[in-house]
Amino acid sequence: xALRDSSRPRRARRLLAAAAAVALTAGMAxxxxxxxDLVDAYREGDTAGFVSRDFAATEIAPADxxxxxxxxxxxxxxxxxxxxxxxxxxxVVNFWYAGCGPCRAEAPYLQQxxxxxxxxDVSFLGVNIxxxxxxxxxxxxxxxxxxxxxLAHRDPDLKLAFAEVTSxxxxxxxxxxxAEGRLAARVIGQLPDASILETLVRDTLAETP
Numbered sequence: 001x002a003l004r005d006s007s008r009p010r011r012a013r014r015l016l017a018a019a020a021a022v023a024l025t026a027g028m029a030x031x032x033x034x035x036x037d038l039v040d041a042y043r044e045g046d047t048a049g050f051v052s053r054d055f056a057a058t059e060i061a062p063a064d065x066x067x068x069x070x071x072x073x074x075x076x077x078x079x080x081x082x083x084x085x086x087x088x089x090x091x092v093v094n095f096w097y098a099g100c101g102p103c104r105a106e107a108p109y110l111q112q113x114x115x116x117x118x119x120x121d122v123s124f125l126g127v128n129i130x131x132x133x134x135x136x137x138x139x140x141x142x143x144x145x146x147x148x149x150x151l152a153h154r155d156p157d158l159k160l161a162f163a164e165v166t167s168x169x170x171x172x173x174x175x176x177x178x179a180e181g182r183l184a185a186r187v188i189g190q191l192p193d194a195s196i197l198e199t200l201v202r203d204t205l206a207e208t209p
Contacts, residue, residue, distance in 0.1 A: 055189035057196060062207060068181030071161035073127070073150030076136045081150050083181055086123040090184075090204045091177040092197065095168060096149075097130040098139040102190035103172045107143035109194040110174075114147050116198055120205060121179070127152050129159075129168050176200050179208050 072082040094110055096103040114124040126149030128136045136149055152158045152168070159168055165183045166173050174197060176185040184207075185200040 055187075055192070057185070057187045057200070059185045059200065059203065060183060062178070062184075065178065065182040065184065066164075069161060069165065069177060069183065070181070071150075071158060073152065073155055073158040075148045075150055076128070076133050076140065077148070078133070079148070081125065081148060086125070087181060088179050089121045089123040090179060090201055090208075091175075091181070092122065092124045092201060093127060093162075093175040093177065094124070095127045095129055095162075095166065095171050095173045095175075097128055097171060098135050099130070100171050104139075104143065106172055106191040107139075107145060109191045109197065111143065111145055111147075112194040113197045113201065116194070117201060121208070122201055122205065123147075125150065127158070127162065129153065129171060176204050178204050 068083070070083050072080065075081050092110075092113070096107075098104075110124065117124075124147035126136075126145070126147065128149050129152045131139075131151070131153065133151060136151065139145070140149070150158060162168065162175075166175060166186060166188075170188055172190055174187040174191065175183060176197075178184040184204045187197065187200070191197055
């Protein structure tokens with residue numbers, strides 16, 4: 001897969017460069033408040049439960065995108081969620097689990113972006129890689145997450161569907177899929193704010209006639 005070409009908007013490149021320059025610990029200041037011990041520990045350098053602290057954001061030019069990602073999984077509420085349900089939308093897929101400090105830190109930014117695109121052809125999905133339904137639901141209530149998540153812990157087919165585009169061990173990771181279900185952008189590491197993701201989503205939306 002190739003990095004996106006130089007014809008993309010300059011604003012997007014500036015935002016991505018700024019994000020890479022911002023240390024994750026600095027970017028998390030004020031994310032979730034001082035009562036979250038996991039977030040506080042992460043700010044202080046405890047990386048338990050998080051594979052890499054390096055931030056990387058990549059956009060993929062439409063001509064260089066591979067086949068659509070086809071998936072099906074069980075939601076936290078027991079419902080079935082499939083790629084067909086969101087086909088035609090730009091889809092944001094966030095990989096997370098409740099015990100991950102940076103996942104907690106970025107949760108408000110994901111919800112903020114979700115609300116920003118509430119009236120657009122954009123869908124947000126989570127993929128919880130470790131937790132059972134009760135734990136995942138508790139996380140959603142705590143952080144006010146209103147979009148659904150699928151549970152990957154006991155679902156090898158769901159993990160396999162995304163295995164070629166991201167490591168499920170690099171958490172948090174956020175993907176942006178285009179309206180055809182192809183990978184358009186990938187963010188590895190904790191989002192330092194909502195604007196990075198919002199720019200990636202807007203760029204992908206702008207491709208749709």
